[in-house]
Amino acid sequence: MITLKDVKINFGNFKKPTLDIPFLQIGNNVKLAVTGISGSGKTTLINILCGLENIDSGSILWDNTALHSLNQMQKDRFRGENVGLIMQDFHLYNGLGVLQNVLLPSKLRYCKIPEIIAKRALYLLERLNIHQYLQNIDTLSRGEKQRVAIARALVNAPKIIMADEPTASLDKENGKEAVNLLISLAAEFKAALICTTHDRALIDKMSYCLELEKGKKVEASFL
Ligand SMILES: Nc1ncnc2c1ncn2[C@@H]1O[C@H](COP(=O)(O)OP(=O)(O)O)[C@@H](O)[C@H]1O
Ligand SMILES: [Mg+2]
16 A cells, blocks of 8 residues: 655746645555646656655655655665556667566566566566567567566566556557556556556556646546
């Protein structure tokens, strides 16, 4: 369970903060859509939830862990252990192969990749219908790249998956496939799922929807 209280972040010392969330609770196993027009603060919300961005005031509790009071190294480690992050435009490493991309975060974390993680990587790629393990990332289609990014996000069996506009750069068919896989893998791994999105089809598949406007919660509803 993640609890945000009086969270504010102001990037430019503007009069109004970029993000201003008095209270938000995100339960275990929730499927949350975060919507709102471009610039409303969706990516910023994802970034503060996973400790990529610091808040100026307030608190972010992950169960009993006060994320806001960890130092950057601790935050990075916490994120590596608990969050599967799927960023906009994939953030994959060109020049590396498919499997190398999926295993790269684990390689940075462990001296030797544990067998369970190597096996999970192969399982995930199989489930995501990617069979060309050694193929260079640059030569994959956008749909395939997104599926590799999903495999990488899940390889550590995170408690929560956060995907920033996972269908925005895909065509309808690939978007649909990515979403179906994301949702079924989140259920299989018993992970919560947060997706920022404008995609009505994706929103309809989530259990809860939060709308942001100028960094504030304007609407929250069960679906
Ligand atoms: N690192 C940053 N420095 C300064 N301003 C930023 C930074 N990141 C985001 N912003 C600003 O914060 C606002 C919210 O951005 P963002 O969270 O990316 O919105 P969304 O994802 O909903 O499009 C925008 O006005 C954006 O320009
Ligand atoms: Mg964004």
